[in-house]
Amino acid sequence: MTDAPRLFDRRTVAARRRRAIARGRPEDAFLVDIVAADVAERLATVSREFPTALAIGGPTDALARAVADSGRSHRVLRADLFAAGPDGAHPADLVVDDEVLPLAPASVDLVVSALTLQWANDLPGALVQIRRALKPDGLFLGVLVGGDSLTELRDAMAAAEIELTGGVSPRVAPMGEVRDMGALLQRAGFALPVADQDRLTLRYATPLHLMRELHVLGAGNALAERRRGLTPPALIGRAAEIYAERFSDPDGRVRATVTLVSLSGWAPHESQQKPLRPGTAKTRLADALKTTEIKI
Template sequence: MSAPHVFDRPLILRRRQRAVGLGAATFLLDRVAEDMADRLAATLRSFSRGVDLGTPGDAIRRALAGHPRLGTLIGVDALADGATAVDGSAAGVAVVADAEILPFADASLDLVVSGLALQAVDDLPGTFAQVRRALRPDGLFLAALLGGATLTELRQSFALAETECEGGLSPRVAPFADIRDIGALLQRAGFALPVTDVDVVTVRYASPFALFSDLRRMGATNPLVARRRIPLRRATLMRAAEIYAEKFSDPDGRVRATVEIVWLSGWAPHESQQKPLKPGSATHRLADALGTKEISAGEKAGPKRT
């Protein structure tokens, strides 16, 4: 069964191109790229051939340029001007491809990274599975994508405004994945040692309209197939801005916008990796390590003495 068609992928590319013309807002991507470099620096192995999958722009490739244990990192993007390589003999090579259809042979890559791109694919389990197949044994998948709490303030403000002004809701903010779901999808795709964690960023703006402007400059306005196709009424927009300012402003009058960045990593299985011990194979008791008395399952704790 095919995945539901949630995101208008051609529209996302047009919005990204428009953002470049407006002067792209890259502060979130820059933050992710810096964090990506730190995380990769903590990994004590070398990667001769890697891919930057779908990341808008080249922030990650610039951040990882000159990494002592990284050879060639090829940019893969559905926009031709976004797919370039850094370092290694393949510098200048471009792979133009959608993040949902990877054009790589099985076990051909040592590393796949991605920044703020995979939250907008329709088939996230399928994409994870393709990445897993493309990695060589002991290859690493390291990515950041937007999580479920992202733009919760905007979601609530538009829901209330549309209910008041138009008598119903329309889809406006993408259904970002939950961190627990992402961890489960990594395991389902066959990754070993899966890890997920969250970086919650609070961005403050002078007004909701400054947030709206940044979303356009990120190419991050409504990408949903099910979006309402008629122009947004001015009255609804103004009411949403009023509600946003009323409910989500700080004492200095600036408004908050939550961005949840979910980090994930997983390794292609390899015999050298750590494996969990078999049940019953422990050689030391937990009670001894904690310095406490062990109570069997059928024994009740006695009354506390003073």
């Protein structure tokens, strides 16, 4: 772990995730289903098995079920950051902080993470923890919210707050860009790192429906320097009005942009493909292109 700045209040993230579990509204967690389906599709392209898998994140068991249903893993452990509820029960097999995974080095074959790494104070450190937990030639698949996600809501909230209070409190969490994620995977020691993104445009009846869904997902403002206390109803109402004015479609529904950044990488192993050393190529580029080499 490094001395990374404390951007997020991890206790708040855990408490909100726990409340999301307690509310039990899987119909409002469809984004988790989208991510789980994407992970399952990516696993389907890998022609090998992963005896022990760890599925981190999500207010439902969709991710763990997707891995189990893929037939690629014999044992799937569901893990998350949330703590047990008042009755001592929680639906996960393991309660973990993905910034400090309590796993022995080289102890699992597959790690999948869904919609949780965007709240890591030390994302490079979290990726290192995951890579260390993987056995050689183990696979990591992760999806996090990044890019310009929820830019419409952020603009509306900022405009409403400036209008009503004359200032803006910290509400905008830094979001990773796909162009940086491949470098972070390589820095963490993954082999064959890949990062790509999928930009979704979701539509809601009103901005309040979007806000409710974020609440159900436990995805509210968790910045450490956020303004404490309940958000004033007047601010929420005015933000909803501005949102509807600026981001409505002709049918009256409002748009919300979500960018999902997908990551994959392998724990290094001697069997993996490696780039050729400079000067060891056996075929000239000019021959491959069927052209004449011009010497300068």
